Amino acid sequence: MSQTSSSLMGFVHRRRRGAELFLLVLALTVGIGAYAAVGIGVEGKVPADIVGYGGWLAALVIAAHVVIRFVAPYADPVLLPVVAALNGLGLAVIHRLDLAKEAAGDFHGYAQQQLTWMTLGLALFVAALLALRDHRNLQRFTYTSGLAAIVLLLLPMLPGIGKSVYGARIWIHVGPFNFQPGEVAKVLLVITFAGYLVLHRDALALAGRRVAFVDLPRGRDLGPILAMWLVSLGILVFQRDLGSSLLFFGLFLVMLYVATERPGWLIVGALMFAGGATAAYYLFPHVTERFDIWLHPFDYYGKNGDQAFQPVEAQFGMGWGGLIGRGFGDGDPNRVPFAESDFIIAAIGEELGLTAVIAVILLYGLIVERALRTALICRDGFGKLVSVGLGSIFALQVFVVVGGVTSLIPLTGLTTPFLSYGGSSLIANWVIVAILLRISDQARRPAPQLSDDTTAISDDATQVVRLGRLP
Amino acid sequence: MNKPIRTISIFCLLLFLALMLNATYLQYWKAGELNDDPQNRRVLVASYSRERGAILVGNKPVAQSVESDDEYKFQRTYPKPMIYAPLTGWFSYYSATGIEQTRNDVLSGDDSRLFVTKLVDLLSNDPTKGGNVKLTIDPAAQEAAYRGLSALGPRTQGSVVALEPNTGKILAMVSLPTYDPNKLASHDLGSVQDTFDRLDGDPTQPLLNRAIQTRLPPGSTFKVVTAAAAIDKGLYTAGDDVPGGVTYQLPLTRGSTGLIDNEGRSCGANGSKIPFTQAMEQSCNTTFAQLAGQVGAEDMAKTAEGFGFNSHYFDDLTPQAESVFPTDIDEAQLGQTGFGQFDVSATPLQMAMVAAGLANGGSVMRPYLVDEEQSADLDVIQKTDPQELSQAVSASTASEVTKLMVSTVDNGTASPAAIPGIAVAGKTGTAQAGQTDRSPYAWFISFAPAENPRVAVAVMIQNADIPRSEIAGGMLGGPIAKAVMEAVIK
Numbered sequence: 001m002s003q004t005s006s007s008l009m010g011f012v013h014r015r016r017r018g019a020e021l022f023l024l025v026l027a028l029t030v031g032i033g034a035y036a037a038v039g040i041g042v043e044g045k046v047p048a049d050i051v052g053y054g055g056w057l058a059a060l061v062i063a064a065h066v067v068i069r070f071v072a073p074y075a076d077p078v079l080l081p082v083v084a085a086l087n088g089l090g091l092a093v094i095h096r097l098d099l100a101k102e103a104a105g106d107f108h109g110y111a112q113q114q115l116t117w118m119t120l121g122l123a124l125f126v127a128a129l130l131a132l133r134d135h136r137n138l139q140r141f142t143y144t145s146g147l148a149a150i151v152l153l154l155l156p157m158l159p160g161i162g163k164s165v166y167g168a169r170i171w172i173h174v175g176p177f178n179f180q181p182g183e184v185a186k187v188l189l190v191i192t193f194a195g196y197l198v199l200h201r202d203a204l205a206l207a208g209r210r211v212a213f214v215d216l217p218r219g220r221d222l223g224p225i226l227a228m229w230l231v232s233l234g235i236l237v238f239q240r241d242l243g244s245s246l247l248f249f250g251l252f253l254v255m256l257y258v259a260t261e262r263p264g265w266l267i268v269g270a271l272m273f274a275g276g277a278t279a280a281y282y283l284f285p286h287v288t289e290r291f292d293i294w295l296h297p298f299d300y301y302g303k304n305g306d307q308a309f310q311p312v313e314a315q316f317g318m319g320w321g322g323l324i325g326r327g328f329g330d331g332d333p334n335r336v337p338f339a340e341s342d343f344i345i346a347a348i349g350e351e352l353g354l355t356a357v358i359a360v361i362l363l364y365g366l367i368v369e370r371a372l373r374t375a376l377i378c379r380d381g382f383g384k385l386v387s388v389g390l391g392s393i394f395a396l397q398v399f400v401v402v403g404g405v406t407s408l409i410p411l412t413g414l415t416t417p418f419l420s421y422g423g424s425s426l427i428a429n430w431v432i433v434a435i436l437l438r439i440s441d442q443a444r445r446p447a448p449q450l451s452d453d454t455t456a457i458s459d460d461a462t463q464v465v466r467l468g469r470l471p
Numbered sequence: 472m473n474k475p476i477r478t479i480s481i482f483c484l485l486l487f488l489a490l491m492l493n494a495t496y497l498q499y500w501k502a503g504e505l506n507d508d509p510q511n512r513r514v515l516v517a518s519y520s521r522e523r524g525a526i527l528v529g530n531k532p533v534a535q536s537v538e539s540d541d542e543y544k545f546q547r548t549y550p551k552p553m554i555y556a557p558l559t560g561w562f563s564y565y566s567a568t569g570i571e572q573t574r575n576d577v578l579s580g581d582d583s584r585l586f587v588t589k590l591v592d593l594l595s596n597d598p599t600k601g602g603n604v605k606l607t608i609d610p611a612a613q614e615a616a617y618r619g620l621s622a623l624g625p626r627t628q629g630s631v632v633a634l635e636p637n638t639g640k641i642l643a644m645v646s647l648p649t650y651d652p653n654k655l656a657s658h659d660l661g662s663v664q665d666t667f668d669r670l671d672g673d674p675t676q677p678l679l680n681r682a683i684q685t686r687l688p689p690g691s692t693f694k695v696v697t698a699a700a701a702i703d704k705g706l707y708t709a710g711d712d713v714p715g716g717v718t719y720q721l722p723l724t725r726g727s728t729g730l731i732d733n734e735g736r737s738c739g740a741n742g743s744k745i746p747f748t749q750a751m752e753q754s755c756n757t758t759f760a761q762l763a764g765q766v767g768a769e770d771m772a773k774t775a776e777g778f779g780f781n782s783h784y785f786d787d788l789t790p791q792a793e794s795v796f797p798t799d800i801d802e803a804q805l806g807q808t809g810f811g812q813f814d815v816s817a818t819p820l821q822m823a824m825v826a827a828g829l830a831n832g833g834s835v836m837r838p839y840l841v842d843e844e845q846s847a848d849l850d851v852i853q854k855t856d857p858q859e860l861s862q863a864v865s866a867s868t869a870s871e872v873t874k875l876m877v878s879t880v881d882n883g884t885a886s887p888a889a890i891p892g893i894a895v896a897g898k899t900g901t902a903q904a905g906q907t908d909r910s911p912y913a914w915f916i917s918f919a920p921a922e923n924p925r926v927a928v929a930v931m932i933q934n935a936d937i938p939r940s941e942i943a944g945g946m947l948g949g950p951i952a953k954a955v956m957e958a959v960i961k
Contacts, residue, residue: 258472258476258479259472261472263478301510315497316508318494318498318505349498358495361487361490361494368483376476376477385472398490403489408489
C-alpha cells in the first residue's frame, strides 16, 4: 500500500523560479514596450519618463518575484508573469487614453492613479503571501468572511456613502475615496463558499431523487442555492448590477457542483438563472432595454438618449481596428465612453487589433488554466474549492465583460481584470493571485516525508497483539 | 472532486473559445460591414483627415487636398469651384457627391488596386495617400461652355454637354446655377451645415447636375431622330421630297387641340411635298408629325432607344436620369413624338449622344467622364477604354441626316452655330413647357466638322433672363455651341 502510494506521489514538482523570472522579463517587455509605443504613436517620441516608469514597473514585479522565491518557492511560475503582462498592457492603454483625453482638454491622469493602485495591489499581494503561510488558515474565517461580504455588498445601499453611478448602485464614497465593494466581496465569497461546502458537501451530495436521468438534490438542501439566488436577484434588483449578480450566482453554482460532484445542481441552477433572468426581463425596464439594445444595437444608435452609443461605438472601433489594429495613436478609442474601464477591450481591439484581443483572451485563459490546474493537484478539499472558485470568477468575469463589449451577450457592467482602470478591482485581483500562488505552492510542494516512521508504526499496529488467555 | 473540475475546465475552454470566435467575427468578417456603415464616424474622420488624391482636368487639379494645421490635417480645396462643381461634387464631413463619391475608393486610397502603394506606405510609416482621378474634360471647351451659358444672365438655368463622338469622352459638362464646393468642404462644420441647408432649399436647385438629372421635352432637336428613323427604314433619302403643309390635323383628333402648325415658317401648302432639307431647315412640325406616323411607333422607339433613350448608361456621376421615349402610344401621340413633344423627354447628355451618334456613323459610344485612375505616384492603374453602346442607325443613314443638319446650319434655323470654313451640322429646338405662363425650353444640338466630327454638343436652357418671345434654340444655344466647338477644334 505504502509502496504504490509513494511511487504515485513520487513525482516532485520543480520550483521553476528561473522560468518565472524569464517570463517576467517578457511580461515587462510587453508593459514597457507598450508604454514606449504609445509615446511614439501619439507624440512621435519615446516618452521622457520611460526609464523611471520602466524602472518602477520592473522593481514592482521583481520585488514580487523575490518574495515568491522566499515564501512560496513552489508556487506556479506562470501566473505572476501573465498578470504582470496584463497589468502593464492595461497601464499603457490607459496612458494612451489619458493622452487622448488631454488633447481633448479633459485630463484625468488615470494612468498615474492606476500605477499607484498597482503599487498598492502588489503591496497587498506581498502582504498576503507573507501573512498567509498556509491557505487552510482561511477556512477559519468561513463565516466571518461571509458576513463581511454581505456587509460589503449592502454598503452601497446605505444612504450617505452609497452612490448610484450610471444606473448601478455599486459604489461607496468615503471622503475622497471611491470604492467598489463588490470586487472585494467576490474574494470573500469564494472563501465562504469553499469553507461551507467543504464541510457540508457530503450532506449535500448524499440525498437526492433521480428524475429523468438527473440527480436532483433534496428540497431542504436547496436552501443555500435558494439563498444565493435571492442574493443575486437582490443585487440585480436593488443595485441594478447585472454583471455582479450573474458572477456571484455562477460562482456559487460552479463551486456547489465541484463540491458535490452532482451535475443536478448545475441543471437546477441554470433553470433558476433562466427563470430569474426571464422574470427580470419582464419586470425591470432597464433589463428589458439592455436586452433589446443587445439584440438590435443599430436600431438604438443615435436615438432614444443614445443608449446603444457605447456598444455600437465599441463595435465600430473593433471593426475599424481589424486584424492588426490602427496602431497606438491612429485610432479613436476615446469615442467609446469608459474606454479606460469597462470598455478597455474595445480600445485594445481598435488600436492593437484582433491579434492583441486574442492574445489578451489567451492570457486570461492561461490564468484560468493555472487556477484549475492548481485545483486538480491540490491535496485538500478547501484548497481545491478556493482555486476552482477563483479560477471560475476570472473565467466568468472575463466572459461577461468581454462578451458584453463584443456584443456576444447583453452588456453588463464589470471591470476587465488587471486591464481596466479602477483601484478596487486591481487590488482585489492582485490578492486573488496571491491566494492562488499560495495554494499552488502548497500543492506543488513535495509531500511531507512521513513514510519511515509511520510505516514502522502501522506495521506494528497490524501485528496481532497477544494479550494472553482470558481467565 | 477532480472530475467536476475537469468538466469546469472544458466549460471555461468553451467560454473562451466563444469569446475568440466572436472577436474574430467582429473584427474580421463583420469589419467590412461596420466600416461601410454611414453612421461610422471613425471611417469618416479618417478619410476626412487623409491626403486624398486630386481630381485632374488636363494636368491641373480641380479638386485637391492641401495641408491644414487643424485636427483634420488636410483641407479639400476646389481651385475652379463654380465651373467644375457639378463634376467634382464636394467632399464634406457629412457626405460626398460627384466624382468625390463615385471614385471615393481611389481618391481615399482604399481601392484594392492601390494595395502595393498602401503596403509601401505602411512599411515606410507614411500615411496613406489617395490616388488621382483624371477626367476626360477639355478645359477650353468646359470654360467656353460655362462662359457662354452664364453670359445669358445670373438667373440662367441650363446645361451644356460636349462629347467626343468616336470615343464617348465627355469634353464639357456644365450646369447652371452652380455652387461653391469649397464652402461645403470647410472644416467649420456649422457653416457647412448652414450652406448645405441653404443650397438644398434653394428653389433653383443649384445642387442639381442638370446635364444628367434634368429631363425635358427635347422639342425640335428630336426631329433628327425622327429623320434618322425614316431614312433608316428606307422611306426617304436626304434628297427626297417629304410631306409638308401649313397645318396638320393629327390622326384621331378634331379641331384645334390636334391641329399643329409651324409658327409661320415656310413649309409648303397643305397636301404638298417639300424637299427634306427644307423641312429640316425650317423645322417643319407638320412634316415630322407625318414622318413619325409613317415610321410607326415601334420603329420610332427602336431608333430612339438605339440612341440611349429608356436606358441607363452612365455611372461616373450619379444618379443618371433615364431619358424617355414613350411606349404604348396612339397615332396622335406618335405624331407629337415626331417633333419631340408629348411624353418624350431627354437630358442634355442624351441629346449630346444623339448628335455624337450621328456624327460617329450611327454608332453611339458609351459616354464617360473618368479617363484615368492613377496611384499617388501617378502610375496609371486604370484607363477607360471607349465602348460602343449601340449602332443606332446605319452609317449611310447617319450621313444622310448629317447632310440635312449641315443644310440647317447653312441655310436654316441653326445658322448662329455656323463656323466660317468648317462644315457644321446642327439642329435647334424650342420645346413647350406645357404651361402657357412658363417660358419654353431652348435646345441646340450640333457637331463639327461635319465630314470628320471631333465634337458633338448639346445646349439646354431651361430658364433665362430673356423675354419669352425671344426664346429660340438657335438664337440662345447656337452661339454657345459654336464657342464650345471652336474651343475643341482650334
